[in-house]
Amino acid sequence: EAGVAQSPRYKIIEKRQSVAFWCNPISGHATLYWYQQILGQGPKLLIQFQNNGVVDDSQLPKDRFSAERLKGVDSTLKIQPAKLEDSAVYLCASSAAGLPRETQYFGPGTRLLVL
Amino acid sequence: AQSVTQLDSQVPVFEEAPVELRCNYSSSVSVYLFWYVQYPNQGLQLLLKYLSGSTLVESINGFEAEFNKSQTSFHLRKPSVHISDTAEYFCAVSDSGGSNYKLTFGKGTLLTVNP
Numbered sequence: 001e002a003g004v005a006q007s008p009r010y011k012i013i014e015k016r017q018s019v020a021f022w023c024n025p026i027s028g029h030a031t032l033y034w035y036q037q038i039l040g041q042g043p044k045l046l047i048q049f050q051n052n053g054v055v056d057d058s059q060l061p062k063d064r065f066s067a068e069r070l071k072g073v074d075s076t077l078k079i080q081p082a083k084l085e086d087s088a089v090y091l092c093a094s095s096a097a098g099l100p101r102e103t104q105y106f107g108p109g110t111r112l113l114v115l
Numbered sequence: 116a117q118s119v120t121q122l123d124s125q126v127p128v129f130e131e132a133p134v135e136l137r138c139n140y141s142s143s144v145s146v147y148l149f150w151y152v153q154y155p156n157q158g159l160q161l162l163l164k165y166l167s168g169s170t171l172v173e174s175i176n177g178f179e180a181e182f183n184k185s186q187t188s189f190h191l192r193k194p195s196v197h198i199s200d201t202a203e204y205f206c207a208v209s210d211s212g213g214s215n216y217k218l219t220f221g222k223g224t225l226l227t228v229n230p
Contacts, residue, residue, distance in 0.1 A: 042220030
């Protein structure tokens with residue numbers, strides 16, 4: 001069974017530019033998560049989707065970050081405009097139904113450097 | 116609100132030595148507890164989890180963790196480590212009974228196993 005796929009793996013941009021990350025979850029998983037992992041810290045949830053609806057986006061900086069999950073499968077996370085402090089690894093994860101007892105399966109992440 | 120404290124940011128050990136990675140959590144409700152491991156250049160993967168029942172949980176590769184409710188701890192142990200155990204280990208907590216399903220991670224402990 002294929003795991004969670006993410007692209008690109010690395011991205012370098014100038015501040016104030018825009019960038020987009022793509023995620024394809026495990027087939028059949030209803031819940032998709034985007035996390036931000038800043039160097040030296042644990043992952044922080046940015047947004048959680050249940051199918052194509054948003055369950056939790058309380059920690060998403062909505063003035064510059066946006067995310068969508070069309071058709072309840074793939075998802076895209078966008079940053080516009082990027083700031084220096086957005087340099088981090090962006091992790092996508094999925095789980096079968098979004099229940100708290102479930103295992104989350106993580107992709108390899110996209111490492112973003114903002115110069 | 117939940118929080119997780121991993122008391123050691125780095126733990127260097129020699130091969131075949133025992134190791135303990137410490138994790139304490141804070142929550143006003145019942146919780147589920149997880150340990151995730153992140154090998155270099157890979158995404159996080161579940162190592163073990165406590166949901167209910169026996170307070171001692173084990174992984175397939177020799178790690179174990181014990182849930183201690185009175186001390187609000189979930190320390191991870193292995194009696195004899197291998198070079199291949201070198202990775203970053205994250206402790207995480209989620210609310211087991213409420214409406215907040217968010218997984219909250221600690222800052223991680225980098226375990227380095229030296230020959």
